[in-house]
Amino acid sequence: MEIKKWKCIGPACSSTCTGSECVATCIGLSCQAFCQGADCMREDKLWVR
Numbered sequence: 001m002e003i004k005k006w007k008c009i010g011p012a013c014s015s016t017c018t019g020s021e022c023v024a025t026c027i028g029l030s031c032q033a034f035c036q037g038a039d040c041m042r043e044d045k046l047w048v049r
Helices: none
Strands: 023-026 045-048
Touching: none
Parallel strands: none
Antiparallel strands: 023 045
C-alpha cells in the first residue's frame, strides 16, 4: 500500500500538517484526531488538527 501524505489547507499549515488552523482530509475506522495511520489517507471526512 502506498503511503501518501494527507492534504492540508490553511495559512498556518506546513507540509506535515501541523498548526491549530490545519484541516486534513481523512477516512477510515483507524483514523485519529490528528489524522495518522495508513488507513486514514483517503479523502472524505474533515479532521481539524
